[in-house]
Amino acid sequence: MADVVLDRVEKRFGDVLAVAGIDLTIRDQEFLVLVGPSGCGKTTTLRMIAGLEEVTNGDIRIGGRSVTHLPPRGRDIAMVFQSYALYPHMTVARNMSFSLKLRRTPRAEIDRRVKEVAGILGLTEQLNRKPRQLSGGQRQRVAVGAALCRQAGVLLFDEPLSNLDAKLRVHMRTELKRLHLAIRSTMVYVTHDQVEAMTMGDRIVIMNGGVICQVGTPLEIYDKPASRFVAGFIGSPPMNFFEGEIAADEAGAAVLLGGGLQLPLPRPDLAERAGRKVWLGIRPEHISLTQAGRMTSEVSLHRVFRTAKVPSVIEVVEPLGHRVILTARSAAGPFQMETEIHAGVHGGERVELWFDMNRAYLFDRDTEAAI
Amino acid sequence: MGAKVPILPSAREPERRPKLLEREAPFGYLLVLPAVLYLAVFIAYPFLMSIYMSFTDAQAGNPKWEFIGTQNYSKVESYQVLANDFVLATLPDEAAAKRFAAARDSAKVTTEPAGSRFRAVLEAAGTRVPLLELGSEGDASYLGETVGKELSWKVEKRGGQYAVVAHAAEDAPVTFGPYNDKATLNRERRSDILVPAKTTVKTQGKGVMQDPNFRLAVKNTFKYTFGTEAIKLCLGIPCALILNRKFGGRRLLRGLLVIPWVIPIAISAQAWLWILDSTYSVINWCLVHWGILSPGNIINFRGDKNWAMLSVIAVNVWRGFPFTTIVILAGLTAIPDEILERARLDGANGLQRFAYVISPMVRPILMVSLLFSVIFSFTDFNTIWIITKGGPYDQTQVLSTYAYQLGVNAGYLARGAAISLFMFPIMAVMVFFMLQFLRREA
Numbered sequence: 001m002a003d004v005v006l007d008r009v010e011k012r013f014g015d016v017l018a019v020a021g022i023d024l025t026i027r028d029q030e031f032l033v034l035v036g037p038s039g040c041g042k043t044t045t046l047r048m049i050a051g052l053e054e055v056t057n058g059d060i061r062i063g064g065r066s067v068t069h070l071p072p073r074g075r076d077i078a079m080v081f082q083s084y085a086l087y088p089h090m091t092v093a094r095n096m097s098f099s100l101k102l103r104r105t106p107r108a109e110i111d112r113r114v115k116e117v118a119g120i121l122g123l124t125e126q127l128n129r130k131p132r133q134l135s136g137g138q139r140q141r142v143a144v145g146a147a148l149c150r151q152a153g154v155l156l157f158d159e160p161l162s163n164l165d166a167k168l169r170v171h172m173r174t175e176l177k178r179l180h181l182a183i184r185s186t187m188v189y190v191t192h193d194q195v196e197a198m199t200m201g202d203r204i205v206i207m208n209g210g211v212i213c214q215v216g217t218p219l220e221i222y223d224k225p226a227s228r229f230v231a232g233f234i235g236s237p238p239m240n241f242f243e244g245e246i247a248a249d250e251a252g253a254a255v256l257l258g259g260g261l262q263l264p265l266p267r268p269d270l271a272e273r274a275g276r277k278v279w280l281g282i283r284p285e286h287i288s289l290t291q292a293g294r295m296t297s298e299v300s301l302h303r304v305f306r307t308a309k310v311p312s313v314i315e316v317v318e319p320l321g322h323r324v325i326l327t328a329r330s331a332a333g334p335f336q337m338e339t340e341i342h343a344g345v346h347g348g349e350r351v352e353l354w355f356d357m358n359r360a361y362l363f364d365r366d367t368e369a370a371i
Numbered sequence: 372m373g374a375k376v377p378i379l380p381s382a383r384e385p386e387r388r389p390k391l392l393e394r395e396a397p398f399g400y401l402l403v404l405p406a407v408l409y410l411a412v413f414i415a416y417p418f419l420m421s422i423y424m425s426f427t428d429a430q431a432g433n434p435k436w437e438f439i440g441t442q443n444y445s446k447v448e449s450y451q452v453l454a455n456d457f458v459l460a461t462l463p464d465e466a467a468a469k470r471f472a473a474a475r476d477s478a479k480v481t482t483e484p485a486g487s488r489f490r491a492v493l494e495a496a497g498t499r500v501p502l503l504e505l506g507s508e509g510d511a512s513y514l515g516e517t518v519g520k521e522l523s524w525k526v527e528k529r530g531g532q533y534a535v536v537a538h539a540a541e542d543a544p545v546t547f548g549p550y551n552d553k554a555t556l557n558r559e560r561r562s563d564i565l566v567p568a569k570t571t572v573k574t575q576g577k578g579v580m581q582d583p584n585f586r587l588a589v590k591n592t593f594k595y596t597f598g599t600e601a602i603k604l605c606l607g608i609p610c611a612l613i614l615n616r617k618f619g620g621r622r623l624l625r626g627l628l629v630i631p632w633v634i635p636i637a638i639s640a641q642a643w644l645w646i647l648d649s650t651y652s653v654i655n656w657c658l659v660h661w662g663i664l665s666p667g668n669i670i671n672f673r674g675d676k677n678w679a680m681l682s683v684i685a686v687n688v689w690r691g692f693p694f695t696t697i698v699i700l701a702g703l704t705a706i707p708d709e710i711l712e713r714a715r716l717d718g719a720n721g722l723q724r725f726a727y728v729i730s731p732m733v734r735p736i737l738m739v740s741l742l743f744s745v746i747f748s749f750t751d752f753n754t755i756w757i758i759t760k761g762g763p764y765d766q767t768q769v770l771s772t773y774a775y776q777l778g779v780n781a782g783y784l785a786r787g788a789a790i791s792l793f794m795f796p797i798m799a800v801m802v803f804f805m806l807q808f809l810r811r812e813a
Contacts, residue, residue, distance in 0.1 A: 050712075050716060051715075051716075052712050052715070052716075071715070072712075072715045072716045072718075073715065073716065073717070073718035073719075077716065078716065079712075079713065079716050081709045081712070081713060082709070083707060083709050085707065085709040085710045085712070085713040086710075087710065087714075087727075087728060087731075087732075088732065089731040089732060098714075098717050098719075098727070099716075099717035099718055102717060102718040102719055102723060103718055146713075146717075150717075
């Protein structure tokens with residue numbers, strides 16, 4: 001069992017509160033991703049788990065045992081660093097076996113494990129090379145291999161893919177995911193890239209300003225963002241936000257946006273909160289050029305009814321390949337939407353766009369929490 | 372088909388040289404010129420000049436130099452044979468050998484003619500031992516008496532038998548010769564001494580190679596260089612490790628560290644002269660004050676032959692170790708934090724981190740610093756000249772000071788040049804090996 005429990009863990013650097021007393025349970029064999037913008041405390045949290053940073057307050061338990069005051073080597077963890085942190089003077093094999101040598105593991109056992117890990121990672125050919133003779137991707141794999149050789153209960157990753165080029169990063173993402181399925185140790189992965197977080201994590205922890213904003217599976221995070229920050233952080237292009245106010249109309253509730261634009265809400269209960277200042281959030285993929293949108297097959301009549309018409313002007317057209325991103329402007333303000341590449345829209349065109357109000361989110365303008 | 376492909380006019384124009392002011396190369400040469408001139412005038416010319424001079428008989432005050440070949444380097448004028456231990460008798464048992472040795476006081480040395488030469492014969496304990504055979508009766512008699520009567524006899528076990536040995540001290544051997552040429556030397560060496568003896572050949576002459584002081588200077592130079600470097604490393608590595616930690620006042624301390632290195636040696640050496648003064652030395656004062664030394668036993672740092680070398684080494688270390696420290700510190704700072712953190716996670720304690728991670732990563736830059744430092748110490752003149760001037764009795768004489776003394780102070784320009792040129796091949800070899808090492812590392 002190598003579950004990791006953070007119990008009101010706090011970290012201060014002088015007067016700066018880097019991590020503000022977080023509670024988090026990382027389950028055994030789970031792939032957990034810590035994600036957030038830079039300075040959100042995710043790396044500090046990881047380094048506290050590793051034992052590289054002292055914990056100011058709180059307790060960290062690994063496999064039920066408190067490790068808060070243990071040095072890194074007593075914690076049953078291995079870590080992959082952003083810069084890979086390979087020993088430049090050692091060959092790949094020695095890089096991978098260094099921690100085992102320090103632990104006085106028998107030679108035969110070291111050789112066996114290095115061979116096995118090199119086999120998994122496709123490094124068998126490179127075992128006698130020095131790190132500088134390897135490509136970026138190979139170095140990355142050596143760093144992972146060195147961590148795997150330890151057979152530690154918990155593997156920590158500190159933005160391990162951020163030094164790779166885009167194509168290799170996508171490839172390594174899949175490789176790491178596959179690796180996790182194969183070796184099944186607990187993995188804690190820090191990244192600032194929401195795509196990495198969504199694709200790799202069993203669960204995602206979104207952090208901002210030293211606190212945890214939301215913990216959940218990728219789908220939970222995408223479907224039910226707990227706050228405006230989470231909603232804006234996950235998704236590409238990011239969610240559009242409009243300032244607005246809840247209003248009551250004949251059909252139930254509506255949201256009144258700038259420029260007199262009033263969109264119906266599929267939640268009649270909100271009529272009671274009329275006058276509340278809110279953010280209306282809607283993802284680019286939930287805005288379409290036609291009323292039925294691209295979800296015709298799956299939407300019910302009810303949902304079709306709850307699309308809202310927004311007259312807009314297309315400003316910029318950015319084709320991505322299979323999709324195209326349109327930047328448009330409505331009376332309520334600018335926004336982005338995503339549609340099929342053959343939609344045949346041109347810059348400057350006046351169109352009527354349809355917002356899928358079933359997939360729209362409301363956030364309180366003061367607390368930024370989801371309503 | 373016959374349509375002509377239009378050719379862009381610019382594609383056919385011959386390439387013209389850009390105007391002088393547009394080109395970068397002449398400007399570059401212009402900037403390099405002062406450096407080239409400096410190297411030519413102050414480095415290349417003196418170097419070539421001293422090579423030329425070392426093959427002449429240049430002397431101060433002598434306007435005409437004559438080419439004399441390699442005589443300044445090596446010119447043998449005579450040979451001597453130095454003998455130390457003469458085996459007078461070899462006996463199978465110890466008691467007999469002791470009896471023979473005890474007969475020294477009653478032993479007699481007689482000289483008798485042997486053909487055209489004269490033979491010295493030792494008579495002791497009833498045996499006649501022919502000792503020497505020399506060309507003149509006087510020599511045979513004198514050296515025979517020396518071996519037989521003046522040397523002390525002792526019994527040594529040699530290969531199961533007991534030998535009675537007439538022993539001469541290392542620095543007071545029995546001297547045969549001089550012989551003017553090698554053939555005579557070899558002939559005499561075989562026929563002169565009739566008993567087994569330990570002999571060495573000593574050459575005498577005006578060449579630098581025949582100068583015992585030169586040999587001493589070479590030995591001292593190596594002592595001085597490697598003594599200094601070893602201590603510098605022993606001080607520099609811990610200092611760099613300490614300064615690499617984060618603590619209050621670290622910047623101040625780093626600044627203070629370089630002071631010995633930036634103060635001109637002429638000034639700092641003055642302070643050292645006082646510190647090492649024979650009468651007023653502050654070190655002696657402290658030692659006496661703390662009761663470690665009695666006032667009558669104070670150390671004469673610059674005048675005592677055992678302390679003089681240590682003193683000059685201490686001054687050079689004091690001057691040079693900041694440089695070593697800073698270079699090592701630079702090497703340490705270049706090690707990424709993540710590597711050290713990974714080493715901690717891998718389970719390495721402080722000592723293991725130093726042995727397996729830090730020192731291999733610092734080694735290349737350390738070698739570069741060592742290279743500079745060795746050259747600096749090997750050619751160091753200032754420190755020794757100011758502190759001891761090579762004394763006492765040449766105990767701190769190194770190649771650079773000896774070259775100066777002989778070439779400038781004594782006026783033997785050519786021999787001084789020859790001595791200073793000796794440093795060149797020695798250093799070339801050292802530099803070669805160090806660069807070789809660096810290339811292997813990289």
